[in-house]
Amino acid sequence: MTNALQGRRVLVIEDESLVAMLLETILEDMGCAVVGPEANIDDGLIAATTEASLDAALLDVNVAGREVFPVAEALRARGVPFVFSTGYGEAGLPEHWRGNPTIQKPFTEGAIRDALMKVMNISLA
Amino acid sequence: MGLRTLAKTIDLVAAFDASPNPYMLLDADLRYAGMNQAYLDVTHRRREDLLGQPVMQEYDAGPGEDASENARQLAASFAKVLKTGKPDHLAVLHYPIPIEQPDGTVLYDDRYWSCTHTPIKDASGSVTHILQHTSDITELERLRRQVGRLRPEEASSALDSLIGGGMFRRAMSVQADNRRLESERRQLLDIFMQTPGFVAVLNGPEHVIQLHNGAYGQLIGHRDVVGKPIREALPELAGQGFYDCLDEVLATGEPFQGRQSPVQLQHMPNGSLTTRYLNFIYQPIRNDTGAIMGVFVQGHDVTDTVLAAERQKLMIDELNHRVKNTLATVQSIAMQTARSHEDPRSFAETFQSRILSLSHTHDLLTRSHWEGADLREVLEHETAAHGLHRLTLNGPSVSLDPAMAVSLGMIFHELATNAAKYGALTPGEGRVLVDWSVADLNNPHLAILWRETGGPSVAQPERRGFGSRLIERNVRHDLAGTAQMHYRDNGLSAEITIPLNKEAA
Numbered sequence: 001m002t003n004a005l006q007g008r009r010v011l012v013i014e015d016e017s018l019v020a021m022l023l024e025t026i027l028e029d030m031g032c033a034v035v036g037p038e039a040n041i042d043d044g045l046i047a048a049t050t051e052a053s054l055d056a057a058l059l060d061v062n063v064a065g066r067e068v069f070p071v072a073e074a075l076r077a078r079g080v081p082f083v084f085s086t087g088y089g090e091a092g093l094p095e096h097w098r099g100n101p102t103i104q105k106p107f108t109e110g111a112i113r114d115a116l117m118k119v120m121n122i123s124l125a
Numbered sequence: 126m127g128l129r130t131l132a133k134t135i136d137l138v139a140a141f142d143a144s145p146n147p148y149m150l151l152d153a154d155l156r157y158a159g160m161n162q163a164y165l166d167v168t169h170r171r172r173e174d175l176l177g178q179p180v181m182q183e184y185d186a187g188p189g190e191d192a193s194e195n196a197r198q199l200a201a202s203f204a205k206v207l208k209t210g211k212p213d214h215l216a217v218l219h220y221p222i223p224i225e226q227p228d229g230t231v232l233y234d235d236r237y238w239s240c241t242h243t244p245i246k247d248a249s250g251s252v253t254h255i256l257q258h259t260s261d262i263t264e265l266e267r268l269r270r271q272v273g274r275l276r277p278e279e280a281s282s283a284l285d286s287l288i289g290g291g292m293f294r295r296a297m298s299v300q301a302d303n304r305r306l307e308s309e310r311r312q313l314l315d316i317f318m319q320t321p322g323f324v325a326v327l328n329g330p331e332h333v334i335q336l337h338n339g340a341y342g343q344l345i346g347h348r349d350v351v352g353k354p355i356r357e358a359l360p361e362l363a364g365q366g367f368y369d370c371l372d373e374v375l376a377t378g379e380p381f382q383g384r385q386s387p388v389q390l391q392h393m394p395n396g397s398l399t400t401r402y403l404n405f406i407y408q409p410i411r412n413d414t415g416a417i418m419g420v421f422v423q424g425h426d427v428t429d430t431v432l433a434a435e436r437q438k439l440m441i442d443e444l445n446h447r448v449k450n451t452l453a454t455v456q457s458i459a460m461q462t463a464r465s466h467e468d469p470r471s472f473a474e475t476f477q478s479r480i481l482s483l484s485h486t487h488d489l490l491t492r493s494h495w496e497g498a499d500l501r502e503v504l505e506h507e508t509a510a511h512g513l514h515r516l517t518l519n520g521p522s523v524s525l526d527p528a529m530a531v532s533l534g535m536i537f538h539e540l541a542t543n544a545a546k547y548g549a550l551t552p553g554e555g556r557v558l559v560d561w562s563v564a565d566l567n568n569p570h571l572a573i574l575w576r577e578t579g580g581p582s583v584a585q586p587e588r589r590g591f592g593s594r595l596i597e598r599n600v601r602h603d604l605a606g607t608a609q610m611h612y613r614d615n616g617l618s619a620e621i622t623i624p625l626n627k628e629a630a
Contacts, residue, residue, distance in 0.1 A: 015602075015603070016450060016453070016454060016602075016603060017532075017595070017598040017599045017601075017602035017603045018453075018454045018457040018458060018461075018535075018595070018599070019450065019453045019454060019457055020598070020602060021457055021461060021594070021595070021598060022453065022456060022457030022460055022461070025457075025460060025461065025464075037602070039602045039603065039605070062446060086449075087445055087446045087447075087448070087449025087450055087453075088442065088445060088446065088449075092442070104449070105449040105450060105452065105453040106449065106452040106453040106455075106456040107453065107456070
């Protein structure tokens with residue numbers, strides 16, 4: 001059960017290194033392989049389009065003053081599921097992106113795991 | 126005929142004479158043929174002085190520039206009745222009554238009349254007499270003229286209905302007290318003109334701007350719009366829904382209310398369009414018969430309030446973003462610190478000092494209203510606890526943006542803490558030299574060199590702790606720079622290079 005996410009490659013986009021380190025630690029504890037973390041939209045777009053295999057992504061919404069949605073579009077085009085992370089919660093998302101799984105800062109390990117499993121259609125049963 | 130039958134049963138002449146309405150009878154030569162007592166009373170004349178006299182000779186329009194015009198109108202009306210054999214009306218006749226005073230002088234009682242001239246015919250149908258019936262309309266006419274003075278050319282209009290209609294109604298019952306009414310009307314107009322909100326009166330189906338106050342003038346950039354239809358006066362409103370609203374109010378009589386409605390308006394004289402936000406109401410103006418004459422516009426420019434609320438929302442969103450990110454940072458510090466400190470007491474001490482370091486940098490930034498902080502200040506803040514005499518800080522003034530200040534604050538905190546635990550700031554003679562410079566002014570880079578001397582020799586740790594990972598990651602990730610740590614026999618040195626202009630990096 002705890003290794004449901006074992007070996008999954010998860011792209012992380014987060015501009016604050018300490019928060020990125022936290023996500024890294026949490027994801028590694030769950031057995032995931034972290035891709036990135038990328039600190040800006042440009043590097044995030046490169047990773048989203050060129051990384052060979054991605055199982056999911058964790059996207060900070062406000063990345064160094066820019067919104068992460070171009071990266072989300074690129075991932076959607078590739079069929080890679082993603083979870084938004086934001087201080088605003090889902091209410092802070094534009095209409096177009098509401099309904100996409102979202103975790104709110106500060107995070108809990110459980111919230112991150114649940115959101116990732118939901119977008120990857122992994123069921124505990 | 127009814128009258129002839131009636132004449133047989135009552136004394137028609139006595140009834141005529143008893144009527145409170147003034148009547149007089151002229152023959153076909155326009156000489157007085159008879160009059161009743163009411164006529165003699167209001168004209169202050171005697172029957173014997175008038176009978177047989179030509180009416181136009183007796184008629185004296187008295188003083189005033191309209192006297193001859195009034196006499197001409199009266200003569201024309203008589204002539205018309207004689208010619209057509211049909212009754213004629215004079216809606217308003219100015220006829221001052223001369224009154225001889227006891228001392229022989231003549232004073233004029235200035236009065237207005239409304240007259241009906243009715244032909245009286247013989248068996249062959251020729252007009253033999255003219256019967257004049259007169260009503261005294263002096264009080265009404267005075268009132269009408271006072272109201273008309275406002276805009277005499279538009280006597281029947283939305284404005285009249287708004288401020289004149291009620292007055293006319295009241296004038297019917299309190300004719301004598303028109304001074305009070307005049308003062309009420311003035312006060313009403315004063316309220317319109319001086320109210321801090323904007324007020325305008327639009328007349329008729331074209332919504333002609335009949336009157337507006339100073340606040341309305343200010344709203345529309347002091348353009349000359351009085352007398353113009355709204356579509357011509359404020360053409361920039363086309364397509365914004367306001368014309369349709371006005372048409373709707375005029376058609377349905379239902380008021381319309383707008384709250385914080387944005388409007389693209391030429392707010393400055395000859396300026397470009399700007400967005401203003403208005404709270405306003407369009408109310409129908411009705412006349413005495415209930416017909417809708419125009420639209421009364423009143424409201425407030427609430428642009429400042431709306432913009433302030435928007436700014437406040439942005440600030441709260443930004444604050445929330447920062448708070449949540451800071452909490453996530455604290456969460457990360459707690460988690461990473463816990464991993465390297467199994468002893469709760471040691472965890473608490475290290476965690477607390479990291480949180481305090483973060484807090485100190487926030488204090489620095491708060492002092493500058495989050496504009497930024499100076500590099501030396503940040504360094505001094507983080508190292509002061511270890512004794513300023515053991516550190517030498519050497520470099521130019523460099524202003525850091527808030528994110529850089531927070532990052533460098535944490536980095537210096539880790540370096541200083543590490544030095545106090547294992548390096549040159551342990552008890553003894555060790556010192557720390559920090560030198561920095563800015564190179565390449567086209568694409569400025571900040572180079573910082575942290576050198577420890579005189580302390581114990583240091584070796585690269587077997588397992589990288591949170592501190593060194595934080596330094597390396599923070600510089601690379603948050604500051605887009607490079608960090609190199611050298612563990613040497615004479616002490617640790619750290620070289621940090623970061624672009625000052627991240628956009629150009």
